[in-house]
Amino acid sequence: MSIKVSALSKHFGTQKAVDGISFEAKPGRILGFLGPNGAGKSTTMRMLTGYTNPTSGSASLCGFDTQTQSLQLKRIMGFLPENTPLYLDMYVREFLWFVAETYKLTDLSSKVDDTIKKVGLTVEQHKKIGMLSKGYKQRVGLAQAIIHDPKVLILDEPTSGLDPNQLSEVRALIKSLGNDKTVILSTHIMQEVEAICDDVIIINKGRIVADSSIALLKSQHGDVSLEEIFRKITSG
Numbered sequence: 001m002s003i004k005v006s007a008l009s010k011h012f013g014t015q016k017a018v019d020g021i022s023f024e025a026k027p028g029r030i031l032g033f034l035g036p037n038g039a040g041k042s043t044t045m046r047m048l049t050g051y052t053n054p055t056s057g058s059a060s061l062c063g064f065d066t067q068t069q070s071l072q073l074k075r076i077m078g079f080l081p082e083n084t085p086l087y088l089d090m091y092v093r094e095f096l097w098f099v100a101e102t103y104k105l106t107d108l109s110s111k112v113d114d115t116i117k118k119v120g121l122t123v124e125q126h127k128k129i130g131m132l133s134k135g136y137k138q139r140v141g142l143a144q145a146i147i148h149d150p151k152v153l154i155l156d157e158p159t160s161g162l163d164p165n166q167l168s169e170v171r172a173l174i175k176s177l178g179n180d181k182t183v184i185l186s187t188h189i190m191q192e193v194e195a196i197c198d199d200v201i202i203i204n205k206g207r208i209v210a211d212s213s214i215a216l217l218k219s220q221h222g223d224v225s226l227e228e229i230f231r232k233i234t235s236g
Contacts, residue, residue: 002151077152155174
C-alpha cells in the first residue's frame with residue numbers, strides 16, 4: 001500500500017480532532033476523503049504530509065514514516081493545501097523553475113515546460129503569480145505539487161475557484177495522474193468525488209464512518225447519490 005494509516009489520533013487539549021483512524025490507499029486509485037467542516041480532514045492531511053505530528057498512532061507513505069523520515073517523504077509526495085502558499089511577486093515560470101531546483105531535478109527547462117503544458121498555464125507562464133485569477137493560481141499550486149513526479153499526491157480542495165471549463169480540464173488531469181499514482185483528494189463537492197474518485201472515506205467527528213469503493217457504498221445505500229449518503233451518515 002502506498003499510504004498506510006494506523007490508529008492515528010490528534011488531540012488539541014481535550015478536543016479529539018482525529019480519533020484513532022486507520023485506512024489504506026492503493027496506487028492507481030483515487031481516494032476521496034470527505035467530511036463536514038471540523039470533522040478532521042485537514043488535520044489528517046497535515047499529519048500525512050508530515051506538517052503536524054500525531055498525538056498517537058502512525059502513518060507511512062511508500063514505507064516512509066511521516067514523523068521520522070520527513071526528508072524522504074517530501075521527495076515522493078506532492079501536496080496541494082487548501083490555501084496554496086505562493087510567491088506572488090514571482091513569475092509563473094520563474095516560480096516553477098525555483099521549485100524544480102529545490103527538488104534538485106535535472107533537465108529543468110524540460111520539466112518546467114512539461115508541467116506548464118500539463119496544467120494549462122502556457123499562456124500565463126510569463127505573468128506574475130499575483131496578477132493571476134484564483135483559478136490560475138490554483139493551477140500554479142497544482143503544478144508545484146506534481147513537477148517532481150511524486151508517487152503520492154495529496155490534494156486539498158484542488159478545484160477551488162475554477163470556472164466550469166477549467167474544472168473539466170483539471171478533473172481530467174487528476175484522473176490521468178491517478179493512473180499511476182496514489183491520490184487522496186479532499187473536497188466538499190460530492191459530484192466531484194463521483195466524477196474523479198474510485199474509493200471514498202467519510203470522516204465525522206474525528207472518526208471514519210465509511211470506507212469503501214464508491215460503487216459499493218452506493219449499492220449498500222440503495223444506489224442513492226453520494227450527497228444523500230453523506231448527509232445520512234454525518235447528520236447525527
